[in-house]
Amino acid sequence: MSTARSPSTRRAGVPAWKRWLFRVSAVFVVLPLFYLPAYFHSQELNRGTKGLGERELGEIAVGPWSVRFAEWRVEQPFRNGEAGYAKSFTLALCDTCAKQVKAAYLRVGKPRNLRAAGSIFFGSPYRQSVALPIPERVTADAELWITLEGWDGSVHQAALPLAEASPITIEWLSKRGNPT
Amino acid sequence: MTPTLRRTSATLARALAGGLLCALAGAAAAHNPVCTCESVDAQRIRCTGGFSDGSKAPGVTLDVIAYDETILINGKLGADSTLVFNRPKGEFYILFDAGPGHVVEIDHAEIE
Numbered sequence: 001m002s003t004a005r006s007p008s009t010r011r012a013g014v015p016a017w018k019r020w021l022f023r024v025s026a027v028f029v030v031l032p033l034f035y036l037p038a039y040f041h042s043q044e045l046n047r048g049t050k051g052l053g054e055r056e057l058g059e060i061a062v063g064p065w066s067v068r069f070a071e072w073r074v075e076q077p078f079r080n081g082e083a084g085y086a087k088s089f090t091l092a093l094c095d096t097c098a099k100q101v102k103a104a105y106l107r108v109g110k111p112r113n114l115r116a117a118g119s120i121f122f123g124s125p126y127r128q129s130v131a132l133p134i135p136e137r138v139t140a141d142a143e144l145w146i147t148l149e150g151w152d153g154s155v156h157q158a159a160l161p162l163a164e165a166s167p168i169t170i171e172w173l174s175k176r177g178n179p180t
Numbered sequence: 181m182t183p184t185l186r187r188t189s190a191t192l193a194r195a196l197a198g199g200l201l202c203a204l205a206g207a208a209a210a211h212n213p214v215c216t217c218e219s220v221d222a223q224r225i226r227c228t229g230g231f232s233d234g235s236k237a238p239g240v241t242l243d244v245i246a247y248d249e250t251i252l253i254n255g256k257l258g259a260d261s262t263l264v265f266n267r268p269k270g271e272f273y274i275l276f277d278a279g280p281g282h283v284v285e286i287d288h289a290e291i292e
Contacts, residue, residue, distance in 0.1 A: 081232030083212035105281055112273070112285075113249065119212070120281020133212055137290075 045073075048127060053090045057165065062148045063156025065097035067104070069146070071165060076172040077134045086131040087169055091121060091146070098125035105147040106130050108138055108162065114155055117147040138162070139179045140170050211235070215242070215276035215284035217291045219267070225291060226264045229257050229276045229284075236261035241277040244268060 044050040053070030060069050072088035080086040093101050105111070107118025121128035132144075143159040150156075163170045217227040229237040242263050244253035252268045267288075274291075276284040 080212055082214045082230065082234065083232035086212065103280065115277065115280075116275055116283055116285050118281070118283075131212060 052092055052127060055166075057160070059094075060146065060158055060160060062146055062158040063154070065101060065148055065150075065156060066094045067091040067146065067148070068094075069160070069165070071168075072129065074168055076168055080131060080133070083133055084136060085134045087134055087166060088129060088131050089144075089165065090123075090127055090129045092127055093125040097148075100150050100152070101125070101148050102151045103149045104128060104130075105149070106132050107145045107147070108132065108135055108142050110143070110145050110159070111147060111157075114147065114149060117149075118145065134169065137178070138173065140173055213237070213276055213278045213282045213284050215274070215286060217274055217286050219291055220264060223266055224264055225267050225274075226262055227257075227274060227276070227286075228262045229278075230261055231278075237276075237278060241275075243275045243277065244272055245275055247271045247273070 041050070045054065051070065052068055053072040054074045055071040057069045057071070059066050068091060070090045072090050077085035077087040089106060091104060093104070104121040105117035105119060106121065107116075111117045119130045119132050121130045123129050140163060142162045144162055144165050146158045146160070148156050211231040211233040213229065214232055215227060215229045217225055220226045227242055229240055229242060231237065237257055238259050238261050240257050242255045242257055243251050244255070244265060245251050246268070247270075252272060253265050255263045255265060257263050272288050274286040274288075276286075
């Protein structure tokens with residue numbers, strides 16, 4: 001004759017640490033669910049369904065060409081190893097100039113020449129990214145300079161205030177005590 | 181160790197390894213050029229180049245350029261990823277050039 005054991009009898013045979021291990025594992029299963037909204041947001045951003053970046057600045061004329069420019073994430077600059085702090089921006093070349101532009105560069109401050117044009121954007125013409133180094137001594141009135149180099153050798157530039165490109169970076173600079 | 185405990189430990193170890201890989205993936209995504217220059221003495225300057233992931237840059241170009249764009253010193257980093265040169269007269273800047281869009285520019289006024 002078989003006898004059915006009640007749940008309390010079954011629990012009695014399980015060591016306490018195993019019961020706690022079960023509870024902790026349940027927490028580990030539930031915990032990632034809280035990060036799902038951020039995860040789906042990142043996925044949409046990476047796929048491009050949320051646009052060029054979290055904060056799009058619109059069309060910027062660069063000589064005869066134009067780019068759509070965006071702050072990739074509305075967050076303060078990130079630590080980039082020994083290179084100091086960096087901030088990610090994205091751009092998309094205009095439809096007519098996608099085949100004419102060889103490279104796009106971004107720099108804090110006006111470049112002296114094409115060789116020192118700053119960090120190069122990488123990616124397809126429809127969404128290129130750059131991790132722009134933020135110099136330690138940068139001031140709040142600094143400008144970002146976009147340089148476009150054409151396959152025909154022509155070089156065109158445009159500037160936009162850092163305060164317009166990334167207000168959160170200005171807040172971060174102010175907290176760090178950089179001159180405003 | 182019981183089989184259940186062994187399985188749990190293995191799962192936990194895999195989860196930790198996965199988490200670690202995810203954390204390191206961000207760090208590995210970008211490696212910007214890094215360059216620092218300092219005065220060795222009143223006459224000489226030492227520049228050290230590399231990348232943000234900690235790798236060295238032996239053989240990479242480091243030019244010393246006057247404000248009028250004349251190249252004063254056309255140097256390359258040594259095996260120890262450094263270059264020592266005599267401080268030029270007048271105003272100049274140093275360009276660590278690891279390729280198009282991978283440059284670091286240091287003005288003479290920033291060298292201490």
